[in-house]
Amino acid sequence: MSEIADRYDPTRVEPHWYAVWEERGYFHADVDSPKKPYCIVIPPPNVTGTLHIGHAFTFTLQDILIRYKRMDGYNALWMPGTDHAGIATQYVVERQLEKEGKTKEDLGREAFIARVWQWKEESGGTIIRQLKSLGASCDWARLRFTMDPGLSAAVREVFVRLWEEGLIYQGDYIVNWCPRCQTVLSDLEVEREEQDAEFVYIKYGPLTLGTVRPETKLGDTAVAVHPKDKRYRRYVGKTLEVPSVEGTITLQVVADSAVDPKFGTGVIKVTPGHDPTDFEIGKRHNLPIRSVIGFDGKMTALAGKYAGLDRFETRKRIVEDMKGLGLIDRIEPYRHAVGVCYRCKTVVEPLVSKQWYVRTKPLAEPAIKAVRTGKIKIVPRAWSKTYFHWMENIRDWAISRQLWWGHRIPVWYCDKDGSMHVSRTDLNACPKCQGPLRQDTDVLDTWFSSGLWPFSTLGWPAETPELKVFYPTSVLVTGFDILFFWVARMAMLGIKFMGDVPFRHVYIHALIRDAEGQKMSKSKENAVDPLSVMDRYGTDAFRFTLAALAAQGRDIRLGEERIEGYRNFANKIWNAARLVLTNLDGYDPARARRGSPSVADRWIKSRLTEATAQMRKAMDTYRFNDAASAVYQFLWHEYCDWYLEIAKRSLYQPESPEAKAITQRTLVETLETTLRLLHPFMPFLSEELWQRLPHKGDSIMIAPFPKATRKGRDAEAERLMAPVLDFVSAIRTVRSESRISPAVELAVTVKPSGPEVAGALESGSAVIGSLARAAITVSRDGARPAGSAVATTPSGDVFVRLEGVVDFEAERQRLRKEIERARKEIAFLEGKLGRPEFVERAPAEVVERERERLGEQRQTEQKLSTSLAALG
Numbered sequence: 001m002s003e004i005a006d007r008y009d010p011t012r013v014e015p016h017w018y019a020v021w022e023e024r025g026y027f028h029a030d031v032d033s034p035k036k037p038y039c040i041v042i043p044p045p046n047v048t049g050t051l052h053i054g055h056a057f058t059f060t061l062q063d064i065l066i067r068y069k070r071m072d073g074y075n076a077l078w079m080p081g082t083d084h085a086g087i088a089t090q091y092v093v094e095r096q097l098e099k100e101g102k103t104k105e106d107l108g109r110e111a112f113i114a115r116v117w118q119w120k121e122e123s124g125g126t127i128i129r130q131l132k133s134l135g136a137s138c139d140w141a142r143l144r145f146t147m148d149p150g151l152s153a154a155v156r157e158v159f160v161r162l163w164e165e166g167l168i169y170q171g172d173y174i175v176n177w178c179p180r181c182q183t184v185l186s187d188l189e190v191e192r193e194e195q196d197a198e199f200v201y202i203k204y205g206p207l208t209l210g211t212v213r214p215e216t217k218l219g220d221t222a223v224a225v226h227p228k229d230k231r232y233r234r235y236v237g238k239t240l241e242v243p244s245v246e247g248t249i250t251l252q253v254v255a256d257s258a259v260d261p262k263f264g265t266g267v268i269k270v271t272p273g274h275d276p277t278d279f280e281i282g283k284r285h286n287l288p289i290r291s292v293i294g295f296d297g298k299m300t301a302l303a304g305k306y307a308g309l310d311r312f313e314t315r316k317r318i319v320e321d322m323k324g325l326g327l328i329d330r331i332e333p334y335r336h337a338v339g340v341c342y343r344c345k346t347v348v349e350p351l352v353s354k355q356w357y358v359r360t361k362p363l364a365e366p367a368i369k370a371v372r373t374g375k376i377k378i379v380p381r382a383w384s385k386t387y388f389h390w391m392e393n394i395r396d397w398a399i400s401r402q403l404w405w406g407h408r409i410p411v412w413y414c415d416k417d418g419s420m421h422v423s424r425t426d427l428n429a430c431p432k433c434q435g436p437l438r439q440d441t442d443v444l445d446t447w448f449s450s451g452l453w454p455f456s457t458l459g460w461p462a463e464t465p466e467l468k469v470f471y472p473t474s475v476l477v478t479g480f481d482i483l484f485f486w487v488a489r490m491a492m493l494g495i496k497f498m499g500d501v502p503f504r505h506v507y508i509h510a511l512i513r514d515a516e517g518q519k520m521s522k523s524k525e526n527a528v529d530p531l532s533v534m535d536r537y538g539t540d541a542f543r544f545t546l547a548a549l550a551a552q553g554r555d556i557r558l559g560e561e562r563i564e565g566y567r568n569f570a571n572k573i574w575n576a577a578r579l580v581l582t583n584l585d586g587y588d589p590a591r592a593r594r595g596s597p598s599v600a601d602r603w604i605k606s607r608l609t610e611a612t613a614q615m616r617k618a619m620d621t622y623r624f625n626d627a628a629s630a631v632y633q634f635l636w637h638e639y640c641d642w643y644l645e646i647a648k649r650s651l652y653q654p655e656s657p658e659a660k661a662i663t664q665r666t667l668v669e670t671l672e673t674t675l676r677l678l679h680p681f682m683p684f685l686s687e688e689l690w691q692r693l694p695h696k697g698d699s700i701m702i703a704p705f706p707k708a709t710r711k712g713r714d715a716e717a718e719r720l721m722a723p724v725l726d727f728v729s730a731i732r733t734v735r736s737e738s739r740i741s742p743a744v745e746l747a748v749t750v751k752p753s754g755p756e757v758a759g760a761l762e763s764g765s766a767v768i769g770s771l772a773r774a775a776i777t778v779s780r781d782g783a784r785p786a787g788s789a790v791a792t793t794p795s796g797d798v799f800v801r802l803e804g805v806v807d808f809e810a811e812r813q814r815l816r817k818e819i820e821r822a823r824k825e826i827a828f829l830e831g832k833l834g835r836p837e838f839v840e841r842a843p844a845e846v847v848e849r850e851r852e853r854l855g856e857q858r859q860t861e862q863k864l865s866t867s868l869a870a871l872g
């Protein structure tokens, strides 16, 4: 037996075992394995990322599933990878350039992309290293990246095929444009700045409406009101002839719920060419788009006499002109947030430009059907409703992004003959005229590539053995926040290109919040940093906490004391194992086979079977918290609190060498099996201890997950043990309530509730006596002896003699004093909670806390009174 340290040190154990597992290839799934396949694809973290609490949570749950299935005899593949995260990554590198006083334009597209790749090689591995320290058993040999050659080929193939089938098209879309930088800005690149402005109320025939951007009036194609606004109902659907700066113009009146009837006059002008909301309204009502401001920030030819003028100059001029025509009702000062370019602070101009789209309706229909018919099962089921709602109202998907980092759109244009070519391979010359080509400058939305993840990572479009074995994958685990961004897209594209669903189950987990239920964020400083927590408490304690909290719902509250609690659990297991390991001297399994096990030996085996059954059931239905609770309750309360205590007696004062050997065997076998149950949750601690115990095989990671067989249950042993547990607990309670030192041996009479309990006590009373430190008398007629405390249990009554143990008079006085104190407290709390001003005004949690205190005090008072009565 190797030496075992007196306390658990995760920092020594964790890196050691992870390296061993990885080196021995345990994480690797072989396509030639005859075992049944089980596959999870990792939701690819951003390559720029570092491990945050949300990652830690989702990856812990996935690792638990993978380890469970791997042990349970499956050919388990956890497919890892990272996402190129277009906007986020480009932004990081642009920021670096900025520090060097450069822009991406200074470098040019090619050099900039080279620079991003360089950054990815140097810093992109952080998140992977951190996942390893979390214990993630991914098949790292298969690590993929959304921009690697294979996945890029998959992206091209999908684009071209969708194009060929008419499911990709170009259409107009409104974007954020910086007229100074001459570039489209993502929403991330638009900053909000408070500015003073004028709210100009303009007369539109019979209607009046306010605007801060009167120059866009030239691009109006409608006015809109809220559908329920009675004031304007009679105008809806009509066409108005409205006098304006360039003669009379014609405007439709539309009803749209995007209009806020309480803002301004409740009427808005609709300029689809220069406002994102108006653009959407325009789409809903088929309104024409008039672009009156150009990419240079100057008015276009459509602006008539204002053409060529700067947009802000036009704003002043048009107000003056309208004043002259009597078209201004009034002007009010107005302060509002304006979107400006993050780089040059120029006011951003929303402009309509051509974007690429995927037609989603034909893709969404089969994806809806897959969930309806149960081919994809969403857990918890409530999320299916949200999924249907979103998918049934799905809009076409704008897939082009005006970025440099990403999959460039595989479309080439010939300026000589105006032809356009969509191609799987790069084109150098026009296939029609051999003239020069230019490639579309946009890249694809990041979700376009991650939407292919379940099959692109397995080698598609090549027909690989991986695809054959592992597609469809078994389960996708993710938070509800990306159900649509990601899960829905994978469902649509998987069915389209593989002809089958990408996963059988989707497990949607909650999001982690702090102990007060607040969203964790760096700025609020309430974010739990997984790496520092793992450092302080050990990875296993952290993983177990996350699993124990993983109830199905929307939010999870994580406080540090929970993690501390599970570190104590880890230490408890360590200490239990130490006790077992230090008592194995002379252990001879052959001798154990010659005797028959005691009730306690049989009982703990039966309880282990029950815990195993509970765990398996919970794991198979994604109730991670129930699985964690099953192993926790068994290990802490049944194995440590009861069985170890009973076993000590047999180890230190054995009835026979055979009995001792059987106890040793039960201790070892039960612990070894329990460690296998625990392994998916606490991989490091379980491996460390398992290796020290007698075991079969090279690693707990690849040892079989325990099975619960019907013959593993021993109803008789459980029935015989019940009185032992009941009576010992009752005697201990009396001891603590009467404040009797644990060193004092008590005289106890037990009165069994029936002949069955009486039978159990024949062998059980000695165990009760030793665990409760009491001399036990079994009395079947059982009158209560004088001067004794009584406790009632389902197995019968317990009378604990207090005479000679307790100084009755002193104890009576103490109890009366305590009762008095409790009653005062009760009166005080009742008074407080009886005052409406307290109950109504104090925060709900304060009132709740006082109610709880009152309940506790009432219970205390009752217990004290019972004890006092027992003294006679």
Ligand SMILES: [Zn+2]
Pocket (backbone or CB within 6 Å): 178, 179, 180, 181, 182, 341, 342, 343, 344, 345, 346
């Ligand atoms: Zn700018």
Ligand SMILES: [Zn+2]
Pocket (backbone or CB within 6 Å): 414, 415, 416, 417, 418, 419, 430, 431, 432, 433, 434, 435
């Ligand atoms: Zn050409």
